Amino acid sequence: METLIMVISILLIIIVLLQSGKAEGGxxxxxxxxxxxxxxxxxxxxxxxITRLTAVLGAAFFIICVIMAL
Numbered sequence: 001m002e003t004l005i006m007v008i009s010i011l012l013i014i015i016v017l018l019q020s021g022k023a024e025g026g027x028x029x030x031x032x033x034x035x036x037x038x039x040x041x042x043x044x045x046x047x048x049x050i051t052r053l054t055a056v057l058g059a060a061f062f063i064i065c066v067i068m069a070l
Contacts, residue, residue, distance in 0.1 A: 005064050012057045019050055 043051055 008061050015054050
């Protein structure tokens, strides 16, 4: 079980580092609200896959940690 949690945590770290930042190219200091800036932006292709993979790995990490604690 410890090996599985180590593999998932390493994969999760790598996937999070591969994600592009939501504030790329945005002018946050010019009074533009960040949530309005990306309100109509949709993820496509590999970006959507990486986001979903991050959610799956995060959920798996959480579930395995809870199981190990019991």
